[in-house]
Amino acid sequence: MSVVENLQQAATASLTTIFGQAFTEKDFQVNQTKPEFEGDYTVVLFSLVKSLKLSPDAIGTKLGDHLIRNNPSLFTAYNIIKGFLNLTVSDSYWMELLSKYHNDECFGKKKMNGQKLMVEYSSPNTNKPIHLGHLRNNFLGWSVAEIFKASGYDVIKTCIVNDRGIHICKSMIAWQLFANGATPETTGIKGDHFVGNYYVKFNDEYKRQVETLKAEGLTQEEAEKEAPIMKATQQMLLDWEAGKTDVMALWKKMNNWVYAGFDITYKKIGSDFDKTYYESNTYLLGKKIVAEGLQKNVFVQEADNSVWIDLTTDGLDKKIVQRRDGTSVYMTQDIGLAEQKYDEYKIDRSIYVIGDEQNYHMKVLKLIAEKLQLPNAENIYHLSYGMVELPNGKMKSREGNVVDADEIVDEMERVAKEKTEELGKVKDFTAEELVALYHNIGLGALKFFLLRVDPKKKMIFNPEESIDFHGFTGPFIQFNHARIKSILRKAPGSTLQGFGTPGGFLPLEKELMVALEQYPTIIQQACDEMNPSAIAIYVYHIAKTFSSFYTEHSIAGAETEEKKQLRLQLASMTANIIKSGMNLLGIAVPERM
């Protein structure tokens, strides 16, 4: 139990005893004490004034006295300033915590709680390579899954590959028209990029045809419908759903090119999945459920054969679930997948890591699932995150203005190499060790950059400015970890056994100690909010506090042996928490850098 929880409980009990009426933890607030005041944690007294009809100071004095008398091992002193009761936590409490956990790499992690949940993330389309926006999704999904694991959940990481549909046909048509039989092998272009280029080509040609038709007198809408390349694409989708052999062969060939490319990227960025679904398998189940929904009158069929759901009574619009030509839409396969996930894994919760541009889609999906009475429909949760934007607006694959994932990872590794060589601290590393180090630092910088921001908020990336390696960054935190490891290598074997309290803590020692103690609470908070940035901000705070401490006070050369042992333990616990926290973000921390 954390100090805050202890304090909340103790104060609730004390108030009830002193004043003879019932209190709960919500009747007052507990904060960390501001550095300019004496104490560690603060009870805000104002909210108690009304019900007790006493001054804040009178309440504070009684509460402070009672708390210290009844919890001598926890609190040793208090003061009251302007309605704030500041309590000082006893040194022995901190000493005990340190000696118990300084070497515990699992500090803050919980035991299995028996709940099973699924995190769906990444979920690429097979018509274009991964870009920076997708990286935010990948890092977020992976990290949230790890945070759930650390909180005791049984987690299944999953990915739905959107491997079919009109968008895939666009790349296929463009390849037929323009490629002259070229392949990734003949061109030397990575498969996902190769196919993505044809997706862009489709769009260019489509635009050109629309303009031509408009010049011939058609309206925009007519031209979009009549453009030959679009008609060919729609025909191809029909042929695909009919299983026409040459279309299927081309589809398989091109998708395999993309998968070969994705494999390389996924390996590089550390995305992995326990289960991969393919839309080409799930859409049929979706169509089956649509048919059943028609029987149940959840869906209605229009005269032109298209199938709809009317959500106007829920404050939404009508939504199509199957086209008039009988082909399935995005929603169709998502309905099928929702059921399949539950059938296969009997999950308690199903989390979808999907961009906020699809808030409406996900709201509709959940509503449909509920109306169809799919199992566990109410436990569908959309983890919605903001787009990564460039200074001049949104990234769009079909217009080619994207920050490519492979390129930016390579760029980060290149910068890591450059900076490492400049500093020249790891000249004895083997070639292999160097490659791993550049990778960990470069990718660490990138992951931290994307994860340190609240997922719900959109973020701006300026390619001109690149990603920093100084300050509130991954490499700064990695550096402090390496620095601690270096100290521990030189002065190993810390133990406080046989030592008493080494004469109180210095302010920076205390600050670090208080922060370290909060790690379990932070994991809990990050889990509740599904928010890795809480971990990122916290780990940075730890590293920053340690860094100040490190420059102010010598660890190996401390004034006394007790002080030295205490500081070694503090350093060790700091390193463990940095490592543990960074691992929850998917970032490795080097022993040296």
Added chain:
RNA sequence: GGUCCGGUAGCUCAGUUGGAUAGAGCAUCAGCCUUCUAAGCUGAGGGUCAUUGGUUCGAAUCCAAUCCGGAUCACCA
């Protein structure tokens, strides 16, 4: 137009769910490496928390209105 999200330092972001004098990083300026790793540390400058009103002991935080920006409302995914 309907719905939803956002607006905090020059830039990128925090702000413990209503608490004490609103904080970091980058950028700018001034210091600090014969001592445990300077990817570092210390300090300075930089704010009408979009605006106005309200709620109360107390508001960046809650409510209302207004202004600005974005997403979405597709037989695209």
